[in-house]
Amino acid sequence: MIRLEKVTLAYGESIILDSIDLVIPTGKTMVILGESGSGKTTILKCVLGTLRPASGRVLANDQEIGRLNEEELLRFRQRMGMVFQEGALFDSLTVGENVGFWLWEHTDFSDEKVEERVRTLLKFVGLETSIDQKPSDLSGGMRRRVAIARAMAAEDPVFMLYDEPTTGLDPFTSKSICDLMRRVQREFQSTNIVVTHDLTDAYRVGDLFTFIKDARVIQTGTRKEIENSSDPFIRTFLSLDL
């Protein structure tokens, strides 16, 4: 379970997160929706521990992230998979090296064993033939798939975080990425947070939905609950996107 309790973050005068409360139950996918610049990605960064809130707590399986020292934080992140907006693949490494990176860094696996695992993961995301390609040779959709494979390389990613995983992709590729995210959740029973502003993709992957506006949570609930919301922002958001 991931829990944010009264998380507040500000850069100088500008408030990025204002007393955010969120609970993402184990094995569920929470989709965070909202306008650009509303603080969605900042929530992911607080969960990752790359940003520390000015006040409030972020807990992952009852472990308070803000209290971890640097080494504990690095260890904690080993059980977390993160898919960045553009994939954030290491462009000096091949696809296979990107996916195997975690294994080379944190395990004593032989090269053969790492390669076997890399091939399995690439097969899972449908890119087993791209193992020797460089990220620059891949399309946007392929890069996201590799990023997902890389995020799964840890033996049991307990938490999966996705930062706008379908932005800039065509509808077909977006759908295939969403399907892949669903398969990942089923495979690992992971607790997921997905940040997006695309409602169609949100419905494809989400169990729970949170709307953020002006650094505050305005509503959290199931699809049915948000569709019945009387909040004018949510009503406008839903009507514009569909």
Add this chain to the structure above:
Amino acid sequence: MVLKAFRFLLVHFRFRESLVEMDRLGVGSIPIVFFANIFAGLDMALQFSVVMAPYGATNMLGRVVATSIIRDLGPVLASLVMSARVTAGITSELGMMATTQQIEALMVMGVDPVDRLIAPKLLAGMLMLPILSVVGDLLGVLAGLVVAQFGANVPPPQFWSGVRTALTMANLVNGILKPFIFGFILVSIGCYYGIRTTGGAQGVGRATTKAVVLAAIWILIANFLISKFLIDIWGWKL
């Protein structure tokens, strides 16, 4: 960041990554550093021979050229040339990584960027610059010999005898300590600006320019300070 990098070098030494960086930073810089040193040696011998000839002092040419190159020109020139190549390369590489979230991705994967990216570069810079500088010095002196023989009519044995007198402990310490410290300066400045880059491609360009300029300035300042420090230790001996 630098202290952390040294700590990682001691407790978690990455042999393979360090070798890769030595190849990229050091071996890759061989042509440009050697080219610069050869022409500096040629020019230095030429200029000194013009100044010394009226006083009949060209027999000192070997000593003067070798001393200038070993103590000052060789290390400074090698470092300035390398700062244009290495500092710019490091800043733009790390800057690009920072702006495309690759550094964040490293952290998320439980890898400290200082350990994976900075420590091997720092080690490579501090080891490879003295090596390049020493070989560059030798080439500079050899180039000086060519000018001495064909331009100033100084016989090679006389030139070499002067060079041998320049190979004092004070000069050699100068010639090795300086590039060691300059290597540290040019890599750490490159890493510092690279890893803090924001603002996309324009930000990478800005960070790179700033890093190269600052590295050059700090190399010149450090050169004076080290010279002063060593002269205070060794006295005015050549």
